[in-house]
Amino acid sequence: MIEYVALGMALAALIVSLWGLIKSGKGKSETFREKNHIGQNAISGEEFYELRNHLLALEGQLVLLERKCRELSMQSAKNVDVSAGNRHYEEEPVSYGMVARPAAEKNSSENELLVKCNEFAQDFNHIQELSGFDAKNAKKVFHSRYDIRGFKCVNFNERFNNPRIKPKFEEAPSLGEADLWGFRYKSYYLVLPNVKTYTGDNHGAGGMKELFRSNFQQGHTYQNIKLRLPAVLTIDLQIYNKGELILN
Numbered sequence: 001m002i003e004y005v006a007l008g009m010a011l012a013a014l015i016v017s018l019w020g021l022i023k024s025g026k027g028k029s030e031t032f033r034e035k036n037h038i039g040q041n042a043i044s045g046e047e048f049y050e051l052r053n054h055l056l057a058l059e060g061q062l063v064l065l066e067r068k069c070r071e072l073s074m075q076s077a078k079n080v081d082v083s084a085g086n087r088h089y090e091e092e093p094v095s096y097g098m099v100a101r102p103a104a105e106k107n108s109s110e111n112e113l114l115v116k117c118n119e120f121a122q123d124f125n126h127i128q129e130l131s132g133f134d135a136k137n138a139k140k141v142f143h144s145r146y147d148i149r150g151f152k153c154v155n156f157n158e159r160f161n162n163p164r165i166k167p168k169f170e171e172a173p174s175l176g177e178a179d180l181w182g183f184r185y186k187s188y189y190l191v192l193p194n195v196k197t198y199t200g201d202n203h204g205a206g207g208m209k210e211l212f213r214s215n216f217q218q219g220h221t222y223q224n225i226k227l228r229l230p231a232v233l234t235i236d237l238q239i240y241n242k243g244e245l246i247l248n
Contacts, residue, residue: 113188113232117243120146120183120190121227128226150178151191151237153207160205167207169237179206182230188240190230198222198247214245222247 123145127138142148150172159165172178175194179202182191191211195202199221203209209216211231216222224247231243 109186113185116185117190117229117232120192120230124192124227124230128224146183148175148181148183149189150175150194151180151182151189151233152178153205156201156205156207159207160201163204167210169207169233171237180211182233187235189233189235189237191233192227192230192243193225193245195225196223198225198245208245210239210242212243212245214247216245216247224248 123142127135127142130138151169152172153159153167154170155165155168159167169180175181178194180191181194182189193202193208193212198216200218203216226246226248228244228246231239232241234240
């Protein structure tokens with residue numbers, strides 16, 4: 001019962017937050033229409049990025065709401081009777097990413113972090129949609145904008161022999177040797193995979209399964225990566241929050 005109350009409060013908090021974002025976004029769109037009405041055909045770069053950040057925040061809050069609803073659905077499926085006198089308890093649903101933290105603990109700093117995560121993911125996915133010169137140029141802009149740094153799992157061999165060993169991440173000597181690309185945001189690093197082909201070795205010994213939730217299936221390799229959320233590491237490169245990948 002306590003879990004349902006907590007989830008209900010979390011959902012209510014998210015709905016209030018969403019309503020605030022929608023009102024703010026509506027006000028900005030009305031301002032944009034007013035400008036167009038008086039003959040201005042464009043908004044400034046600063047206004048554009050401010051509006052985009054509001055939309056990214058709204059998208060992030062919708063993801064949180066979707067996950068909370070999923071948790072509530074899974075919670076309600078617990079304690080199902082299998083036979084007379086016996087009960088089956090499902091394994092507790094695993095929470096990934098920033099939704100693992102109760103809504104009551106979220107503050108403006110974490111909401112800003114979520115916006116930055118969505119912005120980083122959107123810019124990375126844009127590069128993935130390009131090819132040739134356009135992709136090369138966009139990648140240069142991406143690296144410059146975020147001051148990209150490289151990281152890698154330095155105990156790959158030990159984990160290959162014993163997957164129970166916790167992955168240890170360190171900064172790579174160069175971007176070319178890095179399994180992860182990321183950038184510093186306040187007291188965190190936001191990271192994403194830097195692999196041309198996502199394999200079982202990347203997923204297992206390489207530490208990706210600890211860093212990201214994904215649709216990976218054993219025995220498969222994947223050529224395309226869509227980033228829903230980057231993983232978040234602390235300043236000492238410990239896992240703070242899991243990211244999310246869609247593999248194809």
